[in-house]
Amino acid sequence: MGLKITALPSGFVRGVAGSGVTLQRNHDRTFDLQMMFFAITGGDHVVLVDSGTSDEAFVREQHGYKSFQRPEEEEPTRVLAEAGIDPADVGTVIYTHLHWDHCSNPELFPNARFIVQAEELAFAMDPVPIFKKAFQRTETAQPPIVSVLGRVDTIRGRKEIAPGITAIPLPGHTPGSQGVLVETDAGGFLLAGDCIDRYENWEGDGATQAHLPSASFINLIDYYESFAVIERLGAEVIPGHDPRVLERRVFG
Ligand SMILES: [Zn+2]
Numbered sequence: 001m002g003l004k005i006t007a008l009p010s011g012f013v014r015g016v017a018g019s020g021v022t023l024q025r026n027h028d029r030t031f032d033l034q035m036m037f038f039a040i041t042g043g044d045h046v047v048l049v050d051s052g053t054s055d056e057a058f059v060r061e062q063h064g065y066k067s068f069q070r071p072e073e074e075e076p077t078r079v080l081a082e083a084g085i086d087p088a089d090v091g092t093v094i095y096t097h098l099h100w101d102h103c104s105n106p107e108l109f110p111n112a113r114f115i116v117q118a119e120e121l122a123f124a125m126d127p128v129p130i131f132k133k134a135f136q137r138t139e140t141a142q143p144p145i146v147s148v149l150g151r152v153d154t155i156r157g158r159k160e161i162a163p164g165i166t167a168i169p170l171p172g173h174t175p176g177s178q179g180v181l182v183e184t185d186a187g188g189f190l191l192a193g194d195c196i197d198r199y200e201n202w203e204g205d206g207a208t209q210a211h212l213p214s215a216s217f218i219n220l221i222d223y224y225e226s227f228a229v230i231e232r233l234g235a236e237v238i239p240g241h242d243p244r245v246l247e248r249r250v251f252g
Pocket of ligand 1 (some may be wrong): 194
C-alpha cells in the first residue's frame with residue numbers, strides 16, 4: 001500500500017481581507033481560511049504534518065482572533081479518531097513552520113519526534129516584535145513546541161524524513177518554513193504550508209503574476225525563490241489554508 005495524505009480540519013476564519021491573503025491583489029473581496037493539519041499513513045508509522053490549533057477560547061483571548069471558530073467536531077482528538085488514527089501511533093510530526101495555528105497540541109502525541117528547521121525554531125524563540133503573537137511568544141503564552149523540546153529534532157535544509165516523505169525548505173513566509181513532498185501511488189503531492197495559503201496564491205492573478213505571496217512574510221526574495229523550488233518539484237500543490245482541500249480530503 002502506498003502513502004496516503006488525509007487533511008484534518010482545525011478551525012477556520014471567514015471573510016479575511018483579500019489583500020491579506022494575496023499580496024496587493026483581491027482588494028475588493030474576502031477569503032475564508034481553513035486551519036488544517038495532515039496525516040500521512042501507509043508507511044511504517046503515522047506521520048503528521050503540523051498539529052492543529054488550540055481551542056477557540058484560547059485563540060480568541062491570546063491571539064485576538066475574534067472571528068476564529070473551532071467547532072467541537074474539529075477538536076483534534078476527535079478528527080484523528082474519525083480518521084482512524086490513535087495519537088499514540090504518531091511517530092513523527094513535521095512542522096511546516098511554528099505559527100500557532102500549525103503547531104499547537106504537541107502534547108497529544110506522547111511517542112512522536114517533532115521535526116522543524118533549525119532556523120524556524122530559533123526565530124520562534126525570539127521573533128521580531130510584530131510576529132511575537134503569531135509564534136505565541138508573549139508574556140501570557142509560550143510557543144507550543146516548548147512543551148516538547150526534549151523530543152524536537154532540528155534539521156537544516158532538504159531532508160528525507162521517512163521513505164517517500166521529504167522536507168523541502170520554502171522560506172519567505174517565515175525564516176524556516178518548509179513544505180513536505182509526499183510520493184504516493186497517484187504521484188507527488190506537496191504540502192506547502194503557508195508558502196501557499198490558497199489555490200489563488202499558486203494560480204496567480206492571471207495577468208502579470210504567476211504566483212502570489214501572502215501579505216504575511218518575512219522575506220519576499222526568499223518567498224519567490226521558494227515558488228521556483230515548487231515549480232521544479234512538479235508535484236501537485238496542497239495549500240495550507242484552502243477550504244477546498246477539505247472537500248477532497250484524501251490525496252494519493
Ligand atoms: Zn503561518
